[in-house]
Amino acid sequence: MMTLNRKEFLRLGAAAAVVTTASAILPAKVAAKVKPPQAYLIRNASILTMNANKEELYETDILIRDGRIVAIAKNITAGSAEIIPGDGKIIMPGMIDGHRHVWETILAARLVKSSKNYRDYLRYNNMAMGVVYTPEDLYFAQLIGGLSAIDNGVTSIVDHAHVIHSPEKGDAAAKGLKDSGIGGFFCYQTGHTPSYGAGDTISTAQASHEIYKEPDEWHLAHAAVIRDKYFSSSTDPLQFGVALGHIEFAPRTVESIRQEIVLGRRLGARLMTQHVAGRAGDEGMALPHEYRVITDLAKADLLGPDYHISHGNDLTDAELGYLRDSGGHIASSVMGEFPYASPSVHGRAMKAGVPVGIGIDVPLALTWDFFEHCRAALWGLHKGATNAAIVRTLESADILSFATSLGAKAIRMDDQIGSVEVGKRADLLMLRTDRFGFPPSGSLADRVLNFAYQHDIDATWIAGKQVKRDGKMIGVNWPVMKAQMEERQRRIFRDADSIRFTG
Template sequence: MSRTLIRNANVVTVDPDLRDIDGADILIEDDRILEVGRGLSAGEAEVIEAEGMIAMPGFVNAHIHTWQTGLRGVAADWTIKEYLRAMHAGLAGHFGPDDIRIGNHIGALNQINSGTTTLADWCHNNPTPDHTDAAVDGLEASGIRAVFLHGSPKPDPKPGQKHFSEIPMPADEVHRLRNGRLSSDDGLVTLGLAVLGPQMSVWEVCEADFKLAHDLDLVASMHISAQQMMTDDGFQRLAAAGHLGSRANVVHGNALDDRTLSFLVEHGVQFTLTPEVELQMGFGDPLTCRLRRLGGAISLGSDVESDMTGDMFAVTRFALQAARHEDNLVVRAETGAAPDTITIPMREAIEWATMGGARMLGLENRIGSLTPGKQADIVLLDARQLNMHPVIDPVASILFHAGIGNVDTVMIGGKLRKWGGRLTDAPSAAQLDALAESGRRILADHAKSLG
């Protein structure tokens, strides 16, 4: 048994009962938070002096395509149509297992470096078991907490092949993982499914994928990026089969009509929003304001690693300000003036980026807040730096002033993964070179294939 005491921090617990506690300590035993409060006894504990720092739960990045890390920047000028054509029907087919492994490894290390302690790795470029194992290898090597969401590729079919919309999730492969290396729900890396859903699959595939997730008690996450569904009544049929609920997750959903959105919220479906990518690629207005009015469950993700930074400070700030802007426009249209008061308090946004993601992944009893009994997934921000000092409201400091450069310490399950501003298991020069070479080769191979 080992104990660590984080002493004299400005603690933002994201726990509605504990709230914020300035000058507080966090006592950790092995992988769990034991106590949070002032003047805790250290005993034989290792002490981390945190005066001048803000302690917060690690961000939960609820939607990221980590496998694209080696192609950063290529999607910066793409719409969703261009992205689907160039990435999924093109570049994705040139990834080998080693490309997936190094992308996931370095991408996950970047998340840790940026203050994220849990990610939902939406892996839809795993055409073989070797690709899948390589993706999991990369996550495990980084030390991050992750839910590996097993997906399926979306290439153009060759003559005689079925379209991807007609191909169900490979059940044997999912069972291999569920009965093997990802069998535990208490591990650092656990299993979920990235399914096609009603928009991208025929009913038989949609039903099979959700039944597989239900039978194995896994989260089933789906992209909904357009109004037109391949299975028009898919959500109603899934609900009738008992497959909609808190273990179902819709990513995006911007184009959903009010009736369908209300139906999904009423059935407890979780939503993950990626506003920066959504606004660039043409999805429409983010769902944030509509979900708030309905009482829907909101989480946030950085999404396309080949397009946007995986920085959850930026993701959360952008999501909040975009939603405030949308509300402001409504008031201005009605009154001709700015609102009298702000419509969305900042504390909601930090909840989206922590507990919201935890709930989406079914991990709300383990992570997402600095609550005694939960996993010790803790981030310390150096608030003495010029961009943050002085701290008047620690939540305002986190959301509107902090950035990656303030992330001093990251602890995941009680283990230090970043300390004194440096990763404890930083990638080597050779690993960084391998990531860059992976991206160059994939781009070159794709260019050759186009003639």
């Protein structure tokens, strides 16, 4: 079984050049003396805790040590900790993106939601652009995708990696995301081995069948290789998950998906994610119209606390009940759901007691600023009579919870992240509030939800490691990365355009 070796990754000169360590950018004698502090004391900040009581604290200190929040109080003694002035700043939990296809990041603006061409998303994105990615493209895409998510306030992500067409690509995808330093889950999709490539002709029906067919033998074996190689530690911020096949859109049986779910559980995947819209039947494939994913999986006793779906707009109340009773979770895109006939599931999921988060879903098509997606969650709750009744009972902190405390619960990490509390992992954002457009009055939640943007993020910590300072990502050269992204785009778009689909 083939994997990307060290020599192959060293050929990624661009990627190696853009994410630099202190030893690479400082003189050798200086670099040898530079060690990241093990403790930080954020002094005199305003704290949007997002804890169970949604408390807001003022002129308060936070002590971070060994990756954890160890104290929250006034006038904490610094000891050996590096002091970070928090005057005029807001500390909040790092945000959580519960559903994203990270590999699409370097394709930004090729297909956008505001274009009529977006109706060809599956054909051009999954059947063409993803197919012509090289392993080097995929490593770079995952790396830059993770880094850009961090830069936009996301510290944990559920990456639905539906681009693993070969062992080399699987290795590159896992390594790229892990090297970015982001937390969450890398969810290995156990299917899709294209029989074609650049310059080939294939029927649309055949290409679609290859996406949706049952997992290949090599996928099932390679998933364990990736787990052991990159995700052997249960304490690392980024963990191993499984992305299940698109059973709703394909001629799959419950028994065939049972095999995938059993495999995921045998692999020890803490999270298994699956695309489920909730519409009965299929979209031009071969499923009977009475077929329901959640209902059928519930009847087969396959749901559980490790089962996580994306989208879910058309889930029935009974199906939300099945998810609640089995401990299941949802992360639905918000901007991405706007064009669909049914409103996003967030309001009904909250009412049913199902943990629900938000996600960008398609970074090639939508803004990466996660504060914009938080606001979109609010506007989405005004769509439909049921949601409209629910939103009238909510406050700003409730909306922010989709990206923080509730979002953490929706990916089974609420014991670690999602709120600013003693004992939690130190995944934190520090926001500046000194620009004119950031109002000085109002609750912290009101101000953040309605007025914060990516450029307000002054500092970021993931597991106690500071990865952003003074508004800049540490050791990341964005101009060089953008130039490399543009170069890869040109070749990927050219090769994708060379594939001819018939029928």
